[in-house]
Amino acid sequence: MERSQPDAADDNAMDSFLDKFQSQPYRGGFHEDQWEEEFDKIPLFMKKAPSEIDPKENPDLACLQSIIFDEDRSPEEQAKTYKDEGNDYFKEKDYKKAVISYTEGLKKKCADPDLNAVLYTNRAAAQYHLGNFRSALNDVKAARKLKPCHLKAIVRGALCHLELKHFAEAVNWCDEGLQIDAKEKKLLEIRIKADKLKRTEQRDVRKAKLKEKKEQNQNEALLQAIKVYFEDEDGAELYQVPPKSTLLQVLQHPRYSVKALTPAFLVCVGSSSFCKNYLRGRQVHR
Known part of the structure; x- marks a missing residue:
């Protein structure tokens, strides 16, 4: 019986609130035509936060x-x-x-x-x-x-x-990691790939060096085979040009002469029959 009066007062207050709620429109609710956009502005329900937070547009998020x-x-x-x-x-x-x-x-x-x-x-x-x-x-x-x-x-x-492409370093890092966890799958995969690429790289380097050496030997053999000469002004004598001489050094030779503004040389293979026949009976200065 003692609680009847407070209960009645609470009921009256609730009735009054409901009557006011029905007679006055609720403010702060979502608009029917854009409720999804407004709902997405609530931080708890945001699907994606904006890249730049504007306090005026998103005060709660700010x-x-x-x-x-x-x-x-x-x-x-x-x-x-x-x-x-x-x-x-x-x-x-x-x-x-x-x-x-x-x-x-x-x-x-x-x-x-x-x-x-x-x-x-x-x-x-x-x-x-x-x-x-x-x-x-x-x-x-x-x-x-x-x-x-x-x-x-x-x-x-x-x-x-x-x-x-630091394959050797990649292998080293993998080895260090595998000392910590020998069953680390990712490190095992990387190591296999890096080791294979390292071996391929080393093979390619060896091939490149062999090719370079072969070309160098061929060039040296060609330089040894080729002979270069020039005739003196009278054409009576020949002078053999050292293989490593520059054009300027040859032009400065006291017996060299330029005709029609064009330097002229005789280039032939020293072991060829033409070269041997051409030089036969002629004085050659070396």
């Missing part, structure tokens, strides 16, 4: 962002927030923004080496997908300085060396 990136939080908390943001961008394949987020996290210079190693390694993965293999390699090297046994950093470093 408020959440200010809380998340509050400068009063510890460097570790801020770095972790940027890491998570970078991971979200990475999942969306927006690798450029992922790189920016990871970089911002590293700028906080937090004291957690594991967190910094993850930031470097994740940024390396984003750089790798952008084709910036040298930048990615520098990041994994930095990660390994903080955490030498960080397996993800070793895997990504081996991939970078593979893309840069």
